Amino acid sequence: MPFLEAVRMALRTIWAQKLKSFFSLVGVLIGVTFLIAVVSIVQGMNVYMTDQFANRLVGLNTFQVRRMPSIQTGDVSIETRREWWRRPYITQTDAAYIAANLHTPAVTARLCRSRAIVHYAGRQASDIEVFSADAPIFTIRNYDIAAGRAFTAQEVRAAAAVVVIGDLLADRLFEGRDPLGKTVTIRSIPYRVVGVVAKQGTLFGISLDKFVVTPFTAAAQRWTCPLGGIAELQVQAAGIAEMGLAMDEVETMMRSRRQLKPTQANNFHLQTADGALEGWKKISTILFAALPGLVAISLVVGGIVIMNIMLMAVAERTHEIGIRKALGAKRRDILAQFIVESATLSTVGAIFGIGLGIGLAFLVKSTTPLPAAVAPWSIVVGVALGVAVGMTAGIYPASRASRLDPIAALRAE
């Protein structure tokens, strides 16, 4: 019997018994839904983590010279933490030395950060991130200026009391009026607004536009920076190739400045986007490793359900099989009919599962800050699994059907 004919016949049978068909393909449906949804969410997270999280937080081709990591995923032992706390701070002289002696093309910026309340004309905005930074920070952190200007290296040298503010903060304090030239107060010190940074959007649902940047030397430095040091020195290499070179150079400089012996470990930390992603990579690897197992369980269950349904179908349709055999159906015709029916049933389940999985992924995307991106390969795998499970589950019932004796089968009702 031609293949398409068999599929059409199978679809007719499935349609004739909608409810029973639905229950029989629930297992496969759940398995494939799960596969698509998890892959979509993990894949989406991957894209998000690399594009948004790492590059926003750390910057492209950028690393940070720090006393200890600021982004960690997973557990850190108390011994490690104690070792971190014993480390010396990165000092102003470290920063100056690196900036002056780095041969690899790169720009550097000192950076300290803290949180404060920003006041303007009786209004206030709390929980605002305050950066004390050198002028290149705008390039390194990819801050486009939407209005006004960034502060200059000269203003940093002069410790000018100016700020560049984030988009959301500008909205909160000025509500559509022009913030340029106005004076805001942070911890009782007035600063003149010279620029507004273009909207950055959100990260995991948290706005990235609630900040002010002041020149590193301005008054805020007294409370943004740790005592006798700086939080981090940001180094942005000219390109991906220079990144490794710059890191090697900085590592060597820091080790020699701190007179570390070759056997001693670094007592400072070079933080990169890749490093920040390490924890996430571990999580996604575990998810991808566990996924086949979870999907396999539901598919095996789904397969067993389908096999049972097919055995029932063979029993119920013994008479039909008898008629077909009397009219000249060979064993392989009957075998093909039931295997195709089983595979079609399971594939229909898989297709619904794909739809449901995509729907679920988008539901997660729209209701939570978690992103989702449907991976085309997961759809292909979903359909292939549906066909394979159905065919496998159909073999035994179909072979029983094909071996029925036509006389006995015709007598059955």
Next chain:
Amino acid sequence: MTDAVIQMRDMAREYRMGTETVSALRGVSVAIRRNEYVAIMGPSGSGKSTLMNLIGCLDTPTRGEYRLNGQEVSRMSDDALARVRNREIGFVFQTFNLLPRATALQNVELPLVYAGLATRDRQARATEALARVGLQDRMSHRPNEMSGGQRQRVAIARALVNQPSILLADEPTGNLDSVTSEEIMRVFATLHAQGQTVVLVTHEPDIAAHADRVLLLKDGRLASDTHTPRHAAA
């Protein structure tokens, strides 16, 4: 006889029931020529059904030979028998045995599906077969939308569609009222007049009277073989 469609020699069929062996057929030798109209009669337990199953290639004999249209079929494999059933035999059953979910046309197409015909040819030939039994306007009806007589005519169309050597009918009027029975018997008579070989299994003498020849079975043996030549009512 060279024009014998069916040639059986000393054909026997035994069934094993636990430790006992039951002989349903104890050696039947008979020849049926092309375009004969034969009725097989006998009381229940006489071996009628067993003989019909053997003629229809649904079963193989324990002993003896059976040549169908020149082919020795008594030792064939399951799949070879399926092929013979498909090409040589047109079954008409007492209970019609139509697929309930399929339309009349789809039911009639079924033997052609297993013969491996393309969709277009199948539909053309099935339509033609339905027209031969006068059901050209019932093609897309399902069995439960038709009367018993119409159902049986669909079954006859299905039996004819692959141009079989023999039309094998098992109590074709057993589930029909007498008026409809007459109608179906007229269809058989017409087909016979057109050259079709017809083998009819029945226990009703009225029905058997339509045939030209009556084979009477008793206790698994041929008790009589009566020729009653008459002109088929066209």
